[in-house]
Amino acid sequence: MxxxxxxxxxxxxxxxxxxxxxxxxxxxxxxxxxxxxxxxxxxxxxxxxxxxxxxxxxxxxxxxxxxxxxxxxxKIVLPGFLDAHIHLESALVSPTEFVKAVLPHGTTTVITDPHEIANVMGTDGIEYMLQATEDLPVDVRFMLPSCVPATPLDESGAILDYRSLDSFYEHPRVQGLAEMMNFVGIIAGDDQPVEKIVAAQAHHKKIDGHAPDLVGNDLNAYIAAGVYSDHECHDLNDAIAKLQRGQFIMIREGTAARNLDALAPLLCDKYAERCMFCSDDKHPSDLLEKGHIDYLVKRAIALGADPITAVKVACHNAARYFLLNNRGAxxxxxxxxxxxxxxxxxxxxxxxxxxxxxxxxxxVIRDFPTPPIEQYLVDRAHNTFHLPTLTASDFEEARPRGIIGMVGGEITTVDAGYSDRIDVEYDVLKIAVVERHKNTHHIGIGFLQGYGLKSGAVATSVSHDSHNIIVVGTNEADMAEAANRVAALGGGIVVWDKGAPLAEVPLSIAGIMSEEPLVVVNEKLEGAKECAFSLGVSREIDPFMTLSFMALPVIPTLRITTRGVFDVTQQTYV
Structure with a gap:
């Protein structure tokens, strides 16, 4: 009743x-x-x-x-920690497994942006994550994804305009609009991104930013549009310029990007009130070996921050920013x-x-139940690959293509010229992105230098942010087989050589998350890395994370899309 x-x-x-x-x-x-x-x-x-x-x-x-x-x-008692910006999907496990990983590290609230799964499943992806996080012993709050797809160049599983998002603002765990990556569109006054900001403000919600190295009047325009925070500051001057203009600074220390050392001077009386901690992306090994927000607090203290200031930045400041007025103290x-x-x-x-x-x-964590998820959403999440069986000929291209030059230890790239063939001796490999959501048979082809692979191929469906299949190889036949294996798994990471998989990490939830425990996923992931290294991939990079960012056309200079190699700086295909 x-x-x-x-x-x-x-x-x-x-x-x-x-x-x-x-x-x-x-x-x-x-x-x-x-x-x-x-x-x-x-x-x-x-x-x-x-x-x-x-x-x-x-x-x-x-x-x-x-x-x-x-x-x-x-002993010392602290308020529970709060992660101000994370993509839960980046942990490669279900939300329940994520909570089992971070709760022992003192995290009791996270603010997630489900744009990874939304790029695959659209609004069904948002609903899936809302149901998968209901009543967990870590409060999971949501910022609605603002950029699905990340840019008009991407071919995602969905396109979400402000109308698609509007009803979600009424959900009690939705705090606002997530990182507005399309700062170019905001500055230009383009309809779609500005509509999303107007709609979020109409619901009296927060709007988070994503604008690395934006300066001058462009920065003024971006903030004036209504963007309240930024987590992309990797330089102290950049952070202070944004803070001076009223933005809150999310100091990020994740797996892909680590900015705490550079921004630690903000943790002082002058600036700390406008700062909070976030991780953005956390892979299994980082969660198991380093921890979560507690790692940022410990690191901040080691860098000279006052312990009480570090604790406030880890809980109270983010709670105030997101108007979560009953936590953080x-x-x-x-x-x-x-x-x-x-x-x-x-x-x-x-x-x-x-x-x-x-x-x-x-x-030792106390047991807790896994939230039930509507069967339609479960079925939908396990049926996200729609593409034909690939052959070597799908990856053959006689015309010269641009070479994406990797930069050691970074996810930025340089223009390394052109090639019309694979040349393993000079570390020129073929790279491709295969559209997997709508069976378009679109395959973008280019070349990659700096990856180091000497034999076989590496493929993954974790390919930011549209999560198509990205594959790099020393020959077209192995590329096709590796990509086919990813699709057959329903998503995942595959290292392929000599006609067989050397290693696999199945990610059957939307092609980006595993149903297995975090420890098991980490063991498989680390084993796959070793297999990739054994085939020549440089140990200076993460074989899979680095590859996943090669398809994100918002990071300079060259990226690979389903339509070919794209120059982000010049906004042209090469």
Whole structure:
């Protein structure tokens, strides 16, 4: 039976009275952290006292008794951490597996942009992720993808205009519009990106930015349009210029891009209030070996940041920015999301509480259910490859094509001239992008230098942001077989040589996420990397992540699209 409105009010009234009575000390709290030293993000100091919890909320600090009492003497209690910008899909696992990875590191809230899966499945992808994250012990909040596809040059599985997104703003976990990568379109006043900003503002939502190295009046125009933040600052001057114009700066330290060292000077009294931490993209090995937002806090402290400032940037600042006014602090009325550490020097996380429930103790996570997902969406996510069987002739091209020159350790590239053939001796390999969403049989062909492959082929369906199949090889036959194997798996990563797969990482959810545990995915991924290295791929690069960014035509200089090699700077095909 559906609860009546009066019934809801009465239930909430009883809950509120319970909170008030526990706060006043008239009733015992549900949980009390006794003798706690805790970070006060309002007075910027370490305070001491008992922390009382009732109904999942902090009800007071002082002297309390409770049904459960936990001695926190000698420990430090922090608010739960918040990742201000991440693509959950980048972890290559389901949201449930992602939560199992980050909760032990003290993350209790993340703001995700589901543009990876939306580029494959459109609005069904957004709905899939909303259902897959419902009631998880990490609060997953959403920013709606603003650029599907990332540019008009991409062939994605969908095209989302502002009308496609509009109904999602009513969802209680949607905070706004995600990174507006099309800053060129905003500055030019193009209809579609500006419509999305106007629609988000009509719903009184936040709008995040993505504008690396934008300066002068172009930067002014971008911010004036209504873009409130930026996570693409890799240079201190760039960050300060944006901060001076009112933007909030998301200091990013992920797998693909690491900017904390360069931006650490922002973590001072002058600038820190306008900063928050984010990871953007986190691959399995990074989550397992380094951690999540806790890694940024530890690193910031090691770089000289005041520990309390680092903690505030890791939780409170992002909570205020996203108007999540009941988290990011230890104070009455805030969610009882706690991280208990030994000290700031070692920063070992001993316990993590979510809404007053102990979820992690000494790295061991309490079991929790996987959210149910509508069967239609499950079926849809497992049927995203629509393309013919490929042959060597599909990758043959007699005309000269542009050579994408890789830059060591970077995802930027240079124009390395032209070639009409593969030349393994000079590290000139063939690269192609195969459209896989709508059976168009569009295949863009070019050449790649700097990858190092000496034999076989490497293919992956993790190909930002449209997630078509990208393949690089020393011969066309192996390229075709590797790409066919990716499609047969329903998505994934394949290292192919001498007529057989040397390694495979199946990613059957939309071709970008695995259904297996994070540890298993990481083992397969690391094994596949070693196979790629054994075929000559340079150990100075990540064989798959580097390849995945070669198809994103918003990063200078040359990229590969389904229509061929494109010069991002000149906005022309080469």
């Amino acid at each position: 559906t609860e009546s409105y009066a019934g809801k009010i009465n239930r909430k009234l009883l809950k509120k009275r319970r909170i008030i009575n526990a706060a006043a000390g008239r009733e015992p709290a549900d949980l009390v952290l006794k003798n706690a030293a805790y970070v006060n993000v309002f007075s910027n100091e370490i305070c001491h006292g008992d922390i009382a919890v009732a109904e999942g909320l902090i009800v007071g600090m002082g002297e309390y008794s409770g049904a459960e009492e936990v001695d926190c003497g000698g 230890i104070a009455p009325g805030y969610l009882a999301d706690f991280v208990i550490i030994d000290d700031f020097q070692h920063f070992n996380i001993e316990k993590v509480y979510k809404k007053g429930v102990l979820m992690v103790e000494n790295g």
